[in-house]
Amino acid sequence: MIDWHWARLLAAALACFAGAAQAKLEVDQWRAESGARVLFVEGRSIPMVDISVEFPAGSAYDPPGKSGLARLANDLLKAGSARTGEAELGRRFADIGAEIGHSFDRDRAGASLRTLSAARELNAAVAALAEMLSAPAFPQSAFAREKARLTAHVREAETRPDQLAERRLWALMYRGHPYGASPTSESVAAIERADVARFHRAHYWAEGAVVTIVGDLSRAQAAALAARITGPLVFSAEGSRAGGEASGRPGPVAPAGGGVVALPHPAGQSHLLLGLPAVARDDPDYFPLFVGNYVLGGGGFVSRLYSEVREKRGYAYNVYSYFQPLERPGPFLLGLQTRKDQTEEALAAARSVLEEFIARGPSEAELKAAKNGLGSGFPLRIDSNRKILAQLAMVGFYGLPVTWIEDFVANVRRVTLPEVKSAFARRIDLSRLATVIIGAPEK
Template structure:
């Protein structure tokens, strides 16, 4: 950060911000002609732009990495993750449904059940994918009392390893799909939410019928698709773990990463969004 100069920022702006790649989203009682005029007005001072410059993908780790940052807090803040998913990847919907079971479903997720309900190790624990043009992160996060960091990490890692090995049950899959489909209307129940989704469709070049087909694509997800998608995109043996807070013991030791799930491919993760992604 200290090495970044104004010239660096100007060069980045000129290289990536141009009218050709701009996406302008609008919603409301507006004609196409008026929308076109507004879009041209908003982008007229941007450079015309030439060939698009691709954003370099993040290089995925080849082994587990752990960083511990000491902080005089009463709790340890823990994030675990790795580059995982690009927005246009065909595994998007299987990962969306599977992650609802793992840690995206709040009170009904596996992580919540194992970490909070059964052991009381955290008030909240979650997982999510942040898909982008290049692989965005898969993340697991929680906070726990500093004296039980190792135990909490061990439970999270074991829960993830078991999910990668076995996937969801049929009952979990059906419940996840039902909840996602049932909540779809709440994802587009305001102009702002619809606008956010239109921006996502435009920026990531998704099909124009993306919202129309969203629930059907969720319903079509199978157990095998979830298992295969997680095996391709989440690798337990190359997770990055960051712990901010005091360690459990003088040596600051924590539980090691579990082995990769049996059958998971050794290839690195392949190469993000709004309310409905």
């Protein structure tokens, strides 16, 4: 028997959820006295506050010969400060039920905090976060431990076909550029504790920080928190955005040079990965490429790659494509796994689908379905404070309009067929597509 009382309650809850997901997102932004950029969304639905603090300190800032330094610096933030040991710092967060996290990619690195909004817990959590970011001790014992852990991770990555393919492809796509570098056992071995401290001083500075706050507090309270977090961060002229490339920011990306790397591997299947530099985060072609890729390989079961490569030919269980925008042009990537004895056929089929899509673009029906799918799915990307925080932190770091999230669905719906065709034709040059095959069949 249906319990209509609970059914009505569930319907009401779902209606509230849908309304919240579609509500206008009011974003405040300002510069703190420290110079940090701050973005804030007030959310009173739960008594929690989520905070993200990010810096231009990702792997693209690793010095030559020391790939892995930026990650070590980020991992070691939680290893204690000049005043508080690692175990005690962990207890300070645990005692108030706060969650501390880290973020890291090629462009950015930082820390995140989730805590109750009650004054005692919030103040204690923010004090610990500020201390962790501004005065890390990088103790020798923790440095040795994390260095050994990173070395083990690197060695494992060199044995796993998926990670090996990714590392080789990025090296091909970004020859001579920081985006193309990956940690090796040798580069990690070259890193000293003094390098970590020097990297922190150069990149974890107030004016470079982007602070994102979402949750149960007022704008005035958010401003006070941002000041407490970034005030102690020492300004470093080495890291100033005004310093441009002289300060170590990633330089321009050279045109893709293509190339093929085929390596044997004992894995049961061949892992194929194709790509080239294509789109920066603030590129006006982003939405045409994003929507078009939903049709090509980003829409799962309804994508062309899935239909042609898997369903019609049976060459792969999983085949996909996506764009990964970065500060400098990030890559377009296409990947699949297939039986070794049909590697050449699977690669040819995937390239054929891509070539056809570049030449003709999507159909009207495919474009409409892509817009509907992306538009209806977007509310699920911002249906919690944490998800809003992640989206807003990206907006803040890359200097996108604060209405980017609010305008997302409208920008998707605005994309036209000519825009998709033009963007793909200009950005995806098949002659410059790098290709990596791990588990290549023996000839």
